Amino acid sequence: MDEPEEWTRFLRQWSAEWLAVPESEHRPPPWPPRVAASGWLGYEPASEESIAAAEERLGVRLPPSYRAFLAVSDGWRAFSPFIWELLPSARVGWFREVSPAWLEAWDADKFVPRETGLWQRTLEEEGIDPEDLPDWDEDDFYDDGAEEWSPDAPPRLMARALQVSGDGDSAVLLLDPSDVGPDGEWAGYFLANWAAGTHGRHASFAELVRAEYATFRRLIHGDESPGA
Secondary structure: OOOHHHHHHHHHHHHHHHHOOOHHHOOOOOOOHHHHHHOOOEOOOOOHHHHHHHHHHHOOOOOHHHHHHHOOOOOEEOOOOOOOEEOOOOOOEEHHHHOHHHHHHOOOHHHOOOOOHHHHHHHHHHOOOHHHOOOOOHHHOOOOOOOOOOOOHHHHHHHHOEEOEOOOOOEEEEEEEEEEOOOOOEEEEEEEOOOOOOOOOEOOHHHHHHHHHHHHHHHHHOOOOOOO
C-alpha cells in the first residue's frame, strides 16, 4: 500500500468492519456518535507541509508507505484490539522521548545515544559525571541483529525506534530507522509490555498494518485469513 488510493480503500473497509462490531466487544474506547455516523474512523489527511514539518522535527524522511497513510488520514481511531490509535504527524516521535517510562522498565535507557536529553537527565539525577563513562560504541545502538529475538532486542529497538501509535493496551507500534529496505521502507514492530519480544519483524509500515488487521480479524471475527 504505497499509494493513497490503496490506503483509502483498505481503511474504509476496516472502518466498516469495526463499526459493525457490537459496542460491548470494543477494546478501544468508544468513538463519538458523529464519527460512527461518518463511517470513517480516520481524520483529515495530513498536508505535505505537515508531513514535512514532522520530518524536519524528527530529522529523517519518513518511509513511503507511512507517508502515503498520513496523506489519507493524519492518525487513526480504534486501530486494532490492542492499538487504540495511530498518532497524528504532529505527535509522532522517538520512542525514547515519547515513552521514557518504557525504557526505564525494560532497562533500555543504557542503549540511548548519549547526546539525547534522556541521557543528560539520567546522568544529572544519578549524579554521574559524563567523563567517568566508558567510551561509547555505536554498535551498542545500531545492532544489525536487533530484529532477531535476544534479551537485548526489545530494549535496543526501544532506544532507536519511532513511535507511531499511542500506548493502547500497554502496546505500541514502532518503526526502526536503522533497518531500511531498498524501497526506503523501515521495518515495523508490535511491542507490548505483557508479551515477550516483538512478535516478529515486518518489512514496512504497510505490512505492520496488515498484521494488525489480521489480529483484528482473528480476535473479533475468529478469522484466520491474512487480511484484505
